[in-house]
Amino acid sequence: MSLPELTETTSPDRVEQPGSRGEHFLQCALETSDRATRFYSDQVLDHLNPVMAAFVGRMEMAFISTADADGECDSSLRAGAAGFLRVVDSRTLVYPEYRGNGVMASLGNIMENPHVGMLMVDFTEDLIGLHVNGGARIAAVEEFPEFADLEERKVERWVVVTVEEAYIHCRKHIPRMVPVDRVREWGTDDVRRKGGDFFEVKARKRAQVDA
Incomplete structure (x- = not known):
């Protein structure tokens, strides 16, 4: 489904609600405004309770x-x-x-x-x-x-x-994880303990230079 382009003329005015112009625009375009308004009203605060x-x-x-x-x-x-x-x-x-x-x-x-x-x-x-x-x-x-x-x-x-x-x-897609004991190397400068070159970026860059 293609969406209309967000412009100053097509986007809704920012009302006294949380959220960006873009999200209010999409709520209108995808007909979810009522759900969004309920969420803003029921769940969004401007402070920590x-x-x-x-x-x-x-x-x-x-x-x-x-x-x-x-x-x-x-x-x-x-x-x-x-x-x-x-x-x-x-x-x-x-x-x-x-x-x-x-x-x-x-x-x-x-x-x-x-x-x-x-x-x-x-x-x-x-x-x-x-x-x-x-x-x-x-x-x-x-x-x-x-x-x-x-x-x-x-x-x-x-x-x-x-x-x-x-x-x-919301919790519906949050996986449950079980904590396990581990030693955390807080503040270490040891390259291996920090993860080293796990994604092989440094090694591949060096290989490109050597080539």
């Missing part, structure tokens, strides 16, 4: 989506012990940047474009996810000394997310 805050507090990882000023996207994983994601208040979430992040892809994007999307998923117990979208900024360690003192790993800086949207990710 107490149940969401408790969920964030027990997560051990989060997927972070950012984009640069040109809209080029990046998705990354942040992980730590339960509690490494911290809810300051209903509209503010903070997560640490630990030693070992040398590329700075996410942070670099945030410097150009503060919009950030976070997805936290419980794969083991409740099989449910939480989306948090908002604006992000980079903060010095000294801004949250009460958090740094609780960290076992070295925090180099914080990312502060101002919550604009918070909503559920």
